[in-house]
């Protein structure tokens with residue numbers, strides 16, 4: 001690993017990756033470093049197509065890191081990562097993709113993550129996306145996440161894409177059994193002429209299944225974002241989807257919310273708000289001595305915190 | 306000294322402020338009162354630079370600050386507690402207090418500021434300034450951000466609005482302290498008799514004009530009398 005690798009890794013992962021119980025570092029389409037533990041096993045799929053991660057039942061606290069870095073221009077990396085989370089176990093998973101592209105060819109990473117949570121399993125999944133480089137080659141990321149939740153399981157997914165990704169289509173699909181809970185927090189900032197689309201498809205199939213999706217985004221300069229959510233309530237269940245977007249410069253945001261109650265006991269809520277930073281917020285901070293630019297920066301930083 | 310010279314502000318063919326002239330002296334405590342819609346908040350916004358007057362000047366210690374922006378005036382020592390405090394998704398009470406004092410204060414200092422406005426500080430310091438705070442809580446945080454700046458001119462727009470009775474007692478103490486200790490100018494927009502009673506000077510605004518100005522005793526007589534006989538709805542109530 002060289003300096004660029006290390007820098008990318010720091011952007012998307014914890015500096016103390018060695019504290020993780022298990023990890024797998026993938027660079028330019030190949031696993032380059034791996035560690036497993038008695039409770040967490042990582043097994044490669046054929047042809048470097050990805051990995052299977054097995055977490056044993058009743059694992060008290062497991063920490064897994066699976067960063068991906070891409071430094072080769074013109075590479076399209078497609079990877080399948082499957083997480084098998086045993087009953088009653090509790091894990092934190094850090095994933096992310098850092099792309100460094102100094103050339104003119106496009107670099108693309110399509111991560112397909114599938115989560116299979118057994119009964120009462122608990123997962124905190126943190127995903128960070130980052131792109132850098134001086135070339136005009138595009139940095140493209142298309143994560144697809146599928147989540148299958150057995151009764152009583154619980155998953156929190158935090159995704160962040162703050163800088164440098166030219167094009168992204170993020171799809172998340174989840175199917176929830178009874179008493180399963182899914183919380184998704186998404187943060188996106190786009191600039192230049194970047195383009196980001198996120199799609200959430202959540203099906204609530206069991207009694208007391210619930211989901212809370214919070215998307216906060218900032219679209220600056222000439223960038224474009226699209227937020228699509230589609231929640232289906234098939235049971236006595238609860239869903240709350242919030243989409244909040246701040247527009248700057250010529251940024252554009254489109255929100256397409258859809259909630260569909262197929263059961264009379266389903267309780268589904270959607271809130272969406274898109275707009276510039278409220279003038280009164282700027283004025284309040286200016287009345288405390290900040291310049292307009294400083295105020296704007298602080299409001300955006302807080303919003304995406 | 307803050308001089309308000311011949312300020313006019315007109316919108317939709319309505320004279321919201323009509324030739325306002327006032328001189329406010331250091332260390333004094335002023336209360337502006339008057340019916341709803343008489344132009345009190347507009348005047349406060351013109352003093353702090355949020356609105357630009359159509360005509361007239363604001364002088365602060367002899368310097369014409371009429372063309373200065375809100376933040377430039379803040380740096381000169383003006384501070385303003387909004388009638389309707391602003392909410393921020395993602396900023397905490399602690400964040401806002403740090404900006405207000407313009408120093409990296411620790412949580413203990415921040416708690417001390419909060420307890421001045423009667424908030425049990427530990428419960429609030431890390432709260433986000435979002436919809437989860439009640440109107441009264443927000444209002445007290447707003448007042449705290451102004452006091453924390455130790456301003457040369459402190460303006461409070463209806464600080465009592467939305468505050469419950471118990472906290473109101475606490476608030477009266479906050480303003481009594483300001484009256485005693487502040488070396489600057491304090492200007493409070495209020496309908497509350499108990500706040501009016503703290504004032505050195507009371508200014509009565511009506512239809513965008515200064516209808517009357519004077520010391521507390523003479524002004525209270527006029528205002529309370531008017532209220533009794535004419536029921537103008539000045540909302541002076543206890």
Ligand SMILES: Nc1ncnc2c1ncn2[C@@H]1O[C@H](COP(=O)(O)OP(=O)(O)O)[C@@H](O)[C@H]1O
Nearest residue numbers: 316317321339340341342343344345346347348
């Ligand atoms: N920007 C504006 N455009 C039009 N009318 C306004 C504007 N600002 C204030 N007003 C009107 O001016 C009057 C005075 O408002 P305000 O200063 O808020 O009164 P007060 O604080 O005394 O209740 C009100 O009738 C209000 O509706």
Ligand SMILES: [Mg+2]
Nearest residue numbers: 345346388462
């Ligand atoms: Mg008002």
